[in-house]
Amino acid sequence: EAAVTQSPRNKVAVTGGKVTLSCNQTNNHNNMYWYRQDTGHGLRLIHYSYGAGSTEKGDIPDGYKASRPSQENFSLILELATPSQTSVYFCASGDALGEDTQYFGPGTRLLVL
């Protein structure tokens, strides 16, 4: 069973602050993804990665950066958090871009005040 973990699970941040969401996967998957989930929008892709050192923009990358320092770790960075970034964030990993079964982490609830 694929294992994807996220930290923190819950986060309260202030407007203008920096937030880093971390994701770790232990299955040696090449591809990793960051989504946000909001009522009425479903899951939307923010950034994704083909492997260590690569990051690509998804559908809604504005206001977010990503970092893939290793095969196992993929971070999402909000340099200047805004209330509109309040959401639930999911990380996922998989073997082949777009064609694989994705394994999701448990999600991070972020509240930006």
Add this chain to the structure above:
Amino acid sequence: GQQVQQSPASLVLQEGENAELQCNFSSTATQLQWFYQSPGGSLVSLLSNPSGTKHTGRLTSTTVTKERRSSLHISSSQTTDSGTYLCAIVPNSGTYQRFGTGTKLQVVP
């Protein structure tokens, strides 16, 4: 606009009844997957079905690629089937999945 549309938005069934969930998409797709999201929020892949019919357990998915639609049939529903069912496609012109907003299913005893 939304590339993937799911219907109904919500559904309430008595235990033992069958459910039929629909997914329509606006562009041709190379891949189509159905996911389940539990009431607690965890997400798992149910099955991948870019075309034709696929069965797994009590689930049957039928995808008609030319008509840009897929269905997920849940037979003999159980209370543990309650949750949100998400459809996702990889468009022919794209490289990653787009998700629908889901169908929220509630199965009551």
